[in-house]
Amino acid sequence: MQYPDIQFDPLFTWFNRPRIMYSPGIRKELGFEMGQLGGTKVVIFTDKGIVNAGVADMVIEAVKGSDLKLVGVFDDIVQDARIDIINRGAVFYREKGADCMIALGGGSVMDTAKAVNILVGMGENDFQPLAEMAALWEGAKPLPPHIALPTTAGTASEVTNAIVVLDTSQGVKLAVTHPYNADVAMLDPELTVKLPAKITAFTGMDALTHAVEGITSTGAEPIADAMGLHAIRLIFKYLPIAVKEPGNIEARGHMQIASTLAGLCFGNTMTGAVHATAHALGGKYGVPHGLGNGIMLPVVMEFNVEAAPLRFLMIADAMGINVKGMDPIRAGKKAVKAVRDLKKDIGLTETLADLNIPKKKKDLMKVVEAAAGDSQISYNPRYLEEADIYKLYIKAFK
Template sequence: MKYPDIEFESFFTWSNRPRIIYSPGARAEIAYELRELGGRRVAMFTDKGLVEAGVAEMVAAELRSSDVELVGIFDNIVQDARIGNINEGAQFYRSRGADSMVAVGGGSVMDTAKAINILIGDGGEDFQPLAEQAALWEGATPLPPHVAVPTTAGTGSEVTTAIVVLDAKARVKLQITHPYNADVAMLDPELTVKLPAKITAFTGMDALTHAIEGVASTGASPIGDALGLHAIRLIFKYLPMAVREPHDIEARGNMLIASTLAGMCFGNAMTGGVHATAHALGAHYGIPHGLANAIMLPHVMRFNAEERPLRYMMVADAAGVNVNDMDPLEAAQAAVEAVKDLKSEIGLTETLRDFKVPNDVEKLGETVGLAASDSQVSYNPRYLEEEDILNLYLSAF
């Protein structure tokens, strides 16, 4: 495809943290990186599933045989970062006299760990008042050393400044940002081979959603386009392979790189209507984030296509569609079909019906309202009214 006449804002900024290290076996470098950052006593943050699967131990073993001290493993992290869990983690860090952290896990672990480090840097014991401020940029200072080790190829949380926190009582997902995210993102595909096919599939769709929404977003820029479009190429090629052949290091490695690229893309360009509607579904019906995105993605793309057809044409091209003889709107529709085909290839057939979401205009009202107030709505390329959000939900049954 010849590069189309893409317009972008005449002003944009781009933040570039953290340092990224990629290699099968990269976990052997964690201790060195921590020492370089001044860490001597490291606390590990992970979850019970990763301990049971032996993945946490793959990292812990490297740390034990190194010249930093592993002072404890906090494996109590639950699905979706939560205030109480963040406070507990910070207490653990302090009680073990840690001076640095390594986070080993998927998005929930990495987001919780980022929040714990902010609380440690702040010196307080309760994350609640910080969560309420949402943007923690004013006067922010560097935080203690932090290495993020993703075990899913999905959220990109290892490179973003955002933390999504579930307020279980209020049933809302809050978004908090702090300029000092992890210092190092350690990409080791060997840590992702035990991930079950289903989770591989929907976390991969989260990464794809970051890339597509980042490219189509009102916050898009040429830098984000470069990252997002290459992430899309890699995901369309390697996600089906990673689902079919879990031990294929080439597929796992490329997926990990793709999710990091997509994370860098949306970390700056932000997302849009898919994430807004998915956050509300997660808060009200507990639908895992990647799966909620996978359900909503084709519907929101179809809704947006006419607003930015050239951008969706680039998405179609990156997805492997031959768009040469198509007009931009046709190509944008082809991008939607390509996403639907990818979903069926990786076995994601779920609709909102599978999660007992009521197919009822009245009962959906509260979820529509929550999605409409989500911070990501304003980055959607087409203006989203509450009625549009309702129709998007109704089309996803």
């Protein structure tokens, strides 16, 4: 497809951290790379699922074969980066006398670890007031050495400077950014082969949502377009294979690369109404982030097509749809159908009804209000009133 007459804001900045290393087995370089960063005593931040699956042992073995000293494994992280657990993580890090960290896990683990490193680096004990500040850029200083190894292919927290934390006292998710994210992102697809099919599917939908929303965001720009469009190509080719053949390293590797590319895309341009509505479902009802995105993505895309037709034309093309000579809005609608077909193919058939989300207007309006107040809603290419958000949720019940 020829490049369309696409518009973007003439002022944008491109944030470019961390260093990214890719290879099956790249974890064996952990000791050397941490040594280069000046780290000597490491704490691994992870969760019990990763420990029980034997994935933490793969990384512990790699650390033990190096000069890096393992001083502790903090595996109390649960779904979503909870402020109480972040604070406990910082206590653990200090008690163990660590001077560097490895984050091993999905988005909840990597976000928790990022927040712990901010507490340690800033000499603070409580993340709550920092979370409420949202942007921690003024006077920000480099943080202790931090290497992130994702065990899912979706969140891309290993490359973004954003942290989404759950404030359990209010049931809301807060997004915080700090310019010093991980120093190195190590993409080792061998760490993802034990991921169950369902989680592979919905974390893959998170990656797809990052790419689609990153390309259609009000902050869209050409560097992010390049990242997001290639992520879409890879996801449409390799996500079904990764779901059906969990041990396929080629598919797992391409999905990790796709996730990272999509993260670089949205990390610079932000997201939109899919993330806002999914965050609200997560905050109020504990819906896993990728699943919430997977449910909301086609519904929100349908709503947005007419607001950014040329952007959806590029997206349709990247999905493999033959858009030559096609009206951009028609191409965008075909892209929506392609997402629905992909979801079926990977077994993601859930609706909000299946998740027992209360449909009564009085209850649903609480979720609508949370979505309307979410920072990501302002980047959506089409303006939404609360009534629009309500309609989107209603459509997601079937």
